[in-house]
Amino acid sequence: MSVAVQICRSCRTQFFPPRLRCACCQACAFDEALVRTAVIEDITTIRTRRPDDASRGYLALVVTERNLRLLARLDRCCSPGAQVRLQVAADGAIAAFAEGGADPCGGDDGGSPA
């Protein structure tokens, strides 16, 4: 399932998560847009003390072509600047999948989330 974001019908600003009124122009009517790709701005590896914890993994801050920032679960570690495909996973999370040629990350954020 694609990621749906709000677009203000009046000023076309995009929002996610959804608002009740536009934060820019206070309009109340929104359209929906589907966002399928984005670029990774930053990445981190969430580590917790519990080895079975489902909250471990790669978390990415991604930016869409309309400059909207979303948080997404990343399927594998890759570097900022990499292009990702976005989907809503069965558990409701935004999932990001690195495009084929994305560089694997190194440095501080590298390694397994385990």
Place this chain on the structure above:
Amino acid sequence: MDFDGAVIASAIEVPYRRKPSGVTTMSLLADAFAALLNDSGLPAERIDGLAVSSFTLKPDHAIDIAWRLGLRLRWVMEDTNGGASGINMLQHALRAVQCGDATNVAILAADHLSEAALLHLNDNYNAVVRDHLAPLPFGGPNGLFSFVTQAQMRRERLEPVDYARVCIAQREWAALNPNAVYRTPLSVKDYLNAQPVAPPLGRYDCVPVVSGADGLLVSREDGRRGRGVRVRALHALHNYDQQMGDGLETGLLLVADDLWRQAGLAPDDMDIACVYDDYPVMVLAQLRDLGLMGGMSMKSFVAERLSTRSLPVNTSGGQLSAGQAGAAGGLHGLVEAVTQLRGAAGARQVADARRAVVSGYGMMEYRYCLCANAVVLERAP
């Protein structure tokens, strides 16, 4: 409008402890109330206002606490704004006392969070967290503040060692505070080698969860009580950027000029600063937004003013070393500043401390926190 006629007459902290047994949020609130009465010398019958903040009150509310404490109230409020709750309650209590709605307001905050309660709170902080963040690899606010930290490092050209200096300076203060839960010296090497939590954040960038309580008494100024602290200015700005920025600023940036104008003072007049330290990145953001860095770069400020402790910041050790007792963290900095201004801070007492600025920050939404407020305090002559 100034705050004449109301004074902070008392400030107490129920010592923070890691995983204590035989303690509940209710027992901590009761201990805080008893400590306020003891410190102020007021009998319970004279308390006619109550403000409470806690993440673990449910299903009770402030009025249920009043009933358990046997209080008859003319004024009551409950605050849910986490790291901004302390100054928010103070803001309301000052006006209530000034306007005559109450004469003596007890402001209490406490939490005893079990591991399960903390995990539940982290995943259900609000609807956005529950619906859009909890399904992610999220780790509570750690993931969000990893990104804010990375953005600040880029913009301010900071390195991990700069954040180490923030944590080390606070640990040096904590060593002088018998109630801080972490008091052993921290080195740059310790910091850099710490267990990663959400890189670049490691263990020492995250607050240790403790159980504890804090309390303030706001009273009508009667000219007799000796150790009171006056409020020179208080300003707040919440949701200032609609979560459309990068989280590197807080609402304090837009109200700082009004704050100093109302106080009739300047950042350089402050003897102490207590800023809400959920993460080192936000310590630096608030100090900058309040104008305390003057014309210095953030990096120079850390090296020359904060690391040297020539500007006393978070003199209790802050939450990073003293601990975070849930919503009591929203009062912790206020209690520390008032304690310093009353000359009651023991080994960590800042010599001749007369003025302090305290800021609050809290309530994470999708990417960073929404609430910010600040108060300028002065020792009564």
